[in-house]
Amino acid sequence: MNCPQCGKKGLRVINSRTRNESVYRRRECVACSFRFSTTEISMADYQSLQSCCQRICQLQQILKES
């Protein structure tokens, strides 16, 4: 993973916590000190999220065509 601010590699985790099934991590860029959060989700959650996004895309397509 690269820093979203400067695009460089080299991120350190400054904090991580688990809530329900999800893991949240607070990361800091070693190069520019930019801080941001990441989260990990289970594959089951990812797949249901993916099918949800596909439905939204289909709906947007339908709305565009009408």
Ligand SMILES: [Zn+2]
């Ligand atoms: Zn950076």
